[in-house]
Amino acid sequence: MPLNEADTRAKLIDPALRSRGWTEDLIRREESAGAIHIFDGYPRKQMRGRVDYTLRVKVNSAAQPVAVALIEAKSEDLPPTHGLEQAKLYAASQRLNVPFVYSTNGHLFVEYDSYSGLTTDPLALSHFPTPSDIRGRYEQKVGFSLADPAARPLLSPYSGGEAGRRYYQDAAIRAVFEKLARCDSESAPRRALLTLATGAGKTYIAVQILKRIADAGQLHRALFVCDRDELRSQALGALQNVFGADAASVSGSNPQKNARVLIATYQTLDVDSDEADASFLEANYPPDYFSHIIIDECHRSAWGKWSAVLTRNPNAAQIGLTATPRQLEVTEKNSEVLADLAISADNMRYFGEPVYEYDIAQGIEDGYLAACEIVRRNIFLDRSIDPEENTGIERDNLNSKRLVDSNTGEILSVAEARERYSAGSFEDKLLMPDRVQAMCEDLFSHLLATGGPEQKTIIFCARDSHADRVATELNNLYAAYCSRQGLKRAVPYAFKCTAANAGGEYLPDLRGNRRRHFIACTVDLLTTGVDVPCVRNVVFFKYVRSPIAFYQMVGRGTRLDPTTGKLMFRLYDYTNATRLFGKSFVMKGTSPREGTGEPGPEPERAIEVHGFEVHITDAGRYIITMVDGKAMPVTVEEYKERVATALVEQAPSLDAFRALWIAPDARQSMLAHLPEGARSAILLRSLESMDDFDLYDVLADLAYGMAARSRANRAEAFSYKNGNWLSAMPTPTASTVQAIASQFARSGTDALENPHIFSTPEVHTAGGLPALKALGKPADVLRETKERMFAA
Numbered sequence: 001m002p003l004n005e006a007d008t009r010a011k012l013i014d015p016a017l018r019s020r021g022w023t024e025d026l027i028r029r030e031e032s033a034g035a036i037h038i039f040d041g042y043p044r045k046q047m048r049g050r051v052d053y054t055l056r057v058k059v060n061s062a063a064q065p066v067a068v069a070l071i072e073a074k075s076e077d078l079p080p081t082h083g084l085e086q087a088k089l090y091a092a093s094q095r096l097n098v099p100f101v102y103s104t105n106g107h108l109f110v111e112y113d114s115y116s117g118l119t120t121d122p123l124a125l126s127h128f129p130t131p132s133d134i135r136g137r138y139e140q141k142v143g144f145s146l147a148d149p150a151a152r153p154l155l156s157p158y159s160g161g162e163a164g165r166r167y168y169q170d171a172a173i174r175a176v177f178e179k180l181a182r183c184d185s186e187s188a189p190r191r192a193l194l195t196l197a198t199g200a201g202k203t204y205i206a207v208q209i210l211k212r213i214a215d216a217g218q219l220h221r222a223l224f225v226c227d228r229d230e231l232r233s234q235a236l237g238a239l240q241n242v243f244g245a246d247a248a249s250v251s252g253s254n255p256q257k258n259a260r261v262l263i264a265t266y267q268t269l270d271v272d273s274d275e276a277d278a279s280f281l282e283a284n285y286p287p288d289y290f291s292h293i294i295i296d297e298c299h300r301s302a303w304g305k306w307s308a309v310l311t312r313n314p315n316a317a318q319i320g321l322t323a324t325p326r327q328l329e330v331t332e333k334n335s336e337v338l339a340d341l342a343i344s345a346d347n348m349r350y351f352g353e354p355v356y357e358y359d360i361a362q363g364i365e366d367g368y369l370a371a372c373e374i375v376r377r378n379i380f381l382d383r384s385i386d387p388e389e390n391t392g393i394e395r396d397n398l399n400s401k402r403l404v405d406s407n408t409g410e411i412l413s414v415a416e417a418r419e420r421y422s423a424g425s426f427e428d429k430l431l432m433p434d435r436v437q438a439m440c441e442d443l444f445s446h447l448l449a450t451g452g453p454e455q456k457t458i459i460f461c462a463r464d465s466h467a468d469r470v471a472t473e474l475n476n477l478y479a480a481y482c483s484r485q486g487l488k489r490a491v492p493y494a495f496k497c498t499a500a501n502a503g504g505e506y507l508p509d510l511r512g513n514r515r516r517h518f519i520a521c522t523v524d525l526l527t528t529g530v531d532v533p534c535v536r537n538v539v540f541f542k543y544v545r546s547p548i549a550f551y552q553m554v555g556r557g558t559r560l561d562p563t564t565g566k567l568m569f570r571l572y573d574y575t576n577a578t579r580l581f582g583k584s585f586v587m588k589g590t591s592p593r594e595g596t597g598e599p600g601p602e603p604e605r606a607i608e609v610h611g612f613e614v615h616i617t618d619a620g621r622y623i624i625t626m627v628d629g630k631a632m633p634v635t636v637e638e639y640k641e642r643v644a645t646a647l648v649e650q651a652p653s654l655d656a657f658r659a660l661w662i663a664p665d666a667r668q669s670m671l672a673h674l675p676e677g678a679r680s681a682i683l684l685r686s687l688e689s690m691d692d693f694d695l696y697d698v699l700a701d702l703a704y705g706m707a708a709r710s711r712a713n714r715a716e717a718f719s720y721k722n723g724n725w726l727s728a729m730p731t732p733t734a735s736t737v738q739a740i741a742s743q744f745a746r747s748g749t750d751a752l753e754n755p756h757i758f759s760t761p762e763v764h765t766a767g768g769l770p771a772l773k774a775l776g777k778p779a780d781v782l783r784e785t786k787e788r789m790f791a792a
Contacts, residue, residue, distance in 0.1 A: 002077035003106065009052065009073050010713050012106030015720045016125040017053075023792035025654050026065060026131060027707040028054045030096065030167040033367030036567050041450065043371050043567035051090060051167075052083075053707070054098070057135040059146050061655045063155040064212075065705065066146065067174065068138045069100035071109075080108035080122045088112055097171035097356060099141050100134060115141050143182045150184035152216035153177045157652065159211040159242045161703035163644030164637075166368060168358045169205050172196065175355035176209055180317050190317040193298070193351035197360040198323040198555025199369050203238050206294045206321065210261060211242045213292060213317075220291035222261045225309055227272075227297045229265060230507065230530050235296070236263045255284035271306040278308045287312045294319045298347055310350070320351045323555055325359055328547040329582045336545040343548065359582075360551070360558060369558040371568040374578055377442060433469070439541060439574050440473035444481075446572065447537070453478055454490060456510065457519045457537040458526050458556050460544075467496045467521040470541060474519050494519035497526060507532070524549075526556055533561035537570045540577040550580040562622050562635050612676075612683050621687065625675065636687055639675070643684060644703040646674050654704040658790050661696050662783075664753060694748030696790060714789065715745035722788050732767035733774045739766040740785050752786045 003011060017027070032049035052073040056065030070090060072083030084103035090096045101112040108122040111129075129137075139145050146155065154177040158165060165173075172194055179192040196202050206224060213219045224235055232249055239247035239261055248259035250269075256262050266272035270280040290313045295306075298320035310318050328344060330337055348354075363369035447453045461467040474494035482489045497506050497520040509517035511532045520526060523542070538557040544550045557569035571578065613624040622633045634642070650670045651657035660666040674680040678695075685691060685698045692710040701708035709717065718741040719726065726734045739762040743751040751757065758769050758778065772778040 003075060005073060005075045008076045008106040010716065012076060013053075013071075013073055013104060013125070014713075014717060016106070016128060018717075018721060019126070020128045021130045021132070022055060024706055024709070025704070025792040026056050026058065028056060028065070028067070028705045029707045030054050032167065035365050036367050036371040038371050038373050038568055041373060045367060045567060049366060051087075051096065054096065055131075055134065056705075057131050057138070057146070059155055062157070062653045064157045066138075066154055067096065067098050067170065068134050069098050069102060070096055071102040071104060074103065074105050076106045078105050080105045081110050084110055084112060084119070088114075095171065095358075095362070096167060097175050099138060100129075102128075142178050144185045148181065148185065150181040151177070153209075153213045153218065154181065156212035156215040157648075158208060159215075160641060161644035161648040162705040163702045164204070164641040165208070166201065168196075168356075168362075168366070169201055169208075172205055172356040172358065173208055173212075176319060177212075179352075179355045189314070191319075191351045192317075193320045193322070193347060193354045195322055195324065195326055195354040195357040195359070197358060197363045197369060197558065198552070199558040199560075200323075200358055200363055202296065202321045202323070203235055206235070206296070206319075207238050207242055209319065210239070210292065210294070214243075214260070218291075219260060221289060222292040222294070223285075223290045223309070223313075224261065224263045224294045225266060225269065225296060225306070226263070227266055228530075231296065232263050232265050234531060239263060252280065255280070257284075266306050269306075269309065271308055273305060276305045278305055281308060281312070285312075288315050289313065290316045292317045292319075294321065296321045298322050298351075307350075318351070320347060322347070324548045324551050325582055326354055326357060327582065329580050330547070331579045332545075334545050336549075337547065340546050340548045360554070363558065368560070370560050370566060372554070372557070373568060373570045375446065375570055375572045376576075376578065377439075377572065377574045436466070436469050436541075437473055440470060440477060442574075443539060443572060444474060444477045446570075448481070450570065451536075453481060453493075454515065454518050455536040456532070456534045457539060458532075458535055459519060459521045459539040460526075460542045460553055461521055461523055462542040463523060464496070464498050466541070467498055467523060470494070471496050471519070471521045474521075490515045490518065492517060494521060497522045498524075510535075526553075530556065531559065532556060533559040534564050534566060535559075535569060536566060537572060539572040540575045543575045544577045544580065547580045550577055553577075563633055612679070614683075614687065623683070636684075639680075640684060640702060642675050643680050643699075647699060647703040649673070654700060654706060654792075657700060657704060658792075661749070662787055662790060667749075694744070696749060711748050712745040715741055715743075718744070718789055721791065725788070730771070730774050732771040736763060736767040736771040737781065737785055739763045740782065741789060744789055749786075752782065752789065757782070 030051045034048040035046040037044050037046060051070055053071035054067050055069040055071065056067045058065045070087055072087035074080075074082045081103055082105065084101070087101045087103055090098075090101075099114050101114065102109050103112075104110075104125060107125060109125050109128060110122050111120045112118070135146065144150055154174065162170075176192045176194065180190045182188075183190045194202070194205065196205070210219065210222050210224075213222075224239065226232055226235055236247065236249045243259075243261050246259050247261040247263065248256045250256050250262050250264035252268055268280060269278065270276045271278050293309060293313055293316045295309065295318070310316075324340075324344070326344065326348070328337075328340055330341070360369060360372075364371050443459075444453065447455055447457070459467075459470055461470055471494040475492070478493045479489060481487075493516075495506060495517060497510070506517055506520070507530065510520050511534065526532075535557050538554060540553070544553070554571060557571065560566060614621055621636045623636060623639050624631055625634050625639065627634065647657065647670070650673050651660050657670075660670045668678075671678040671681065676683075681695045681699055684702065685693065685695060688698070690698050690708065692712065693708055694711050694714070697706075697708035697710075697714065700706040719738060726737065729737065739760075740752070740757060742762060743754070743757060743760060747754070754760075757763060758772075769778055772781045775781045
């Protein structure tokens with residue numbers, strides 16, 4: 001009977017890879033969170049996505065492994081090419097950013113080279129390339145040697161271990177380091193552009209890039225530039241977590257000269273508009289002051305004054321970050337669209353093509369971003385007008401509308417109105433109170449049908465006065481609803497959140513879970529970068545011409561929120577804004593609906609796992625644990641990062657971790673330094689459904705990226721990993737050693753440290769203590785067996 005896929009990996013592929021030099025520390029299994037699909041308005045999370053093997057090369061034991069290839073494994077009764085197209089999808093689309101792709105059935109393999117586009121004929125797995133082979137070919141392709149000084153950031157380990165990073169973040173970071181190293185070898189300007197969807201973790205990527213450059217000894221002074229104070233505060237907190245006081249915020253009263261990493265806004269540097277004169281930048285930071293610059297939101301305006309930050313530092317490594325796709329969907333030509341196209345062209349002219357791209361559709365498919373249900377509504381709530389075609393209204397169609405001049409506030413007769421108003425004029429030049437009321441009533445009815453009125457929502461309005469009217473209408477609707485239902489009103493419910501009324505002060509309440517500040521009516525204050533994970537609805541009451549602005553607005557809803565169970569958000573489109581989505585944006589499993597009801601989400605559950613209170617929601621899990629002396633909710637992902645960071649502080653490399661693990665006292669001391677001691681590891685093993693794995697594999701996978709083996713698989717691998725050692729022993733001795741190793745499959749590390757292991761039936765029957773004495777002291781043989789069990 002042919003081996004299934006799992007057995008093919010364990011019994012055929014793993015031994016073959018081992019024989020070709022691919023040790024455990026060079027293999028990782030990448031996972032995605034699992035796609036989120038929407039069925040009848042209700043989100044369903046799918047199984048996690050997984051790549052069978054990512055192969056990585058290491059320059060030395062302390063270096064960060066560099067991913068160079070992936071293998072798709074199939075059962076032995078399938079042809080070796082069976083998984084090739086699936087594997088190519090990951091590499092060719094740059095999802096994993098590796099040049100070599102393999103597919104195998106455990107006997108034969110084929111290789112696809114993404115650089116040349118060539119696929120080999122099937123070859124015996126015994127001829128699989130060695131790490132040295134693939135490293136040489138990789139270096140040839142990328143244009144530099146991993147031994148070059150320029151490659152040092154690529155080899156610097158992740159700050160806090162690999163638990164916190166996602167597969168695409170690793171791919172993006174490697175792509176930046178590869179581009180900068182290649183530019184060094186070619187004496188070209190060191191520039192790189194990253195395109196990542198809002199919510200994909202651009203700040204995390206920026207922090208890791210700067211920290212690994214610093215750890216490589218190549219960071220002199222760095223500047224992180226972002227838009228607005230809110231983003232500066234977010235970046236400052238993230239950078240200080242790894243740089244401490246060496247990261248500091250720049251303000252108008254304090255230009256900061258002592259810290260190595262500075263965080264500034266465009267506004268502070270006085271480069272936020274074409275009218276700005278860059279006086280603060282020029283007065284405080286001379287040319288070539290910075291060795292590294294990261295520009296967040298590099299799409300934020302036309303290539304104007306802010307480019308002075310780059311042109312004044314021509315020798316700096318310069319990295320641009322943007323959430324805007326490279327190829328914008330252009331549905332009409334107007335000044336805003338042309339400006340967007342110019343920004344995109346200027347960015348790529350300066351930085352070059354993006355070294356890595358990760359769009360909103362891919363983020364949703366991977367389960368890292370909230371799924372989006374689009375609810376399209378007619379601009380005029382009038383079925384006679386097609387919202388797909390309409391871009392304005394003729395005067396003849398205004399007969400039944402109440403009209404107000406936006407400047408004077410006077411009521412207009414139809415005769416006084418213009419012959420034609422573009423869609424962008426509504427609520428800007430031409431006020432239509434009946435339309436505002438009808439749209440608010442329609443939206444409110446949708447809220448009632450999808451969980452109730454108290455959902456965190458952002459409404460994009462045409463201007464401040466429009467935001468005022470929308471907030472007033474929704475507050476009136478809410479007050480009437482509460483009166484009918486006999487409910488206590490939340491105050492405020494809907495509120496204007498614009499620059500004109502210092503709306504940024506309301507962000508903590510919008511972001512928080514308190515029963516107030518539910519509907520934010522804004523113009524552009526909330527268009528970029530503001531992190532509000534709990535937002536359930538993004539609403540377009542304004543006509544949007546700019547594809548860049550559109551993607552920024554949509555991004556306000558894409559973040560997941562495990563603490564509120566948020567897996568999806570709704571995009572209510574009253575102005576045909578969704579015409580600006582690119583053709584690649586395809587939502588799977590969605591069904592159109594017009595305000596119908598939906599089944600409610602699964603209620604949050606709280607369970608106890610090894611003494612921890614674990615809360616389970618549709619959007620994920622979080623743990624109640626102590627943070628700075630207070631019981632706080634922490635997502636499982638955040639908790640894993642905390643555990644990994646504590647591990648790496650004790651053992652900076654996998655080799656160091658292995659050495660501490662083998663020594664019982666050292667292991668206990670290491671585990672004691674975890675957030676809740678050894679309980680932390682036991683908790684994560686349960687939460688990750690890894691009960692068949694020893695804690696060694698749970699933690700090695702978590703912090704160092706090693707592909708975890710089950711206890712049974714590790715015990716089985718012991719034989720082929722140590723074949724030469726075992727074959728040199730007398731047969732009874734070898735049998736006894738293998739019997740000892742087999743105990744690991746039952747109880748893991750504890751079994752190998754059981755003082756009664758020699759009395760177990762399997763060990764006694766194989767030869768027991770007398771057989772082991774042929775190699776020396778039984779205790780020494782047992783210790784060496786344990787060392788070899790965990791050897792790479």
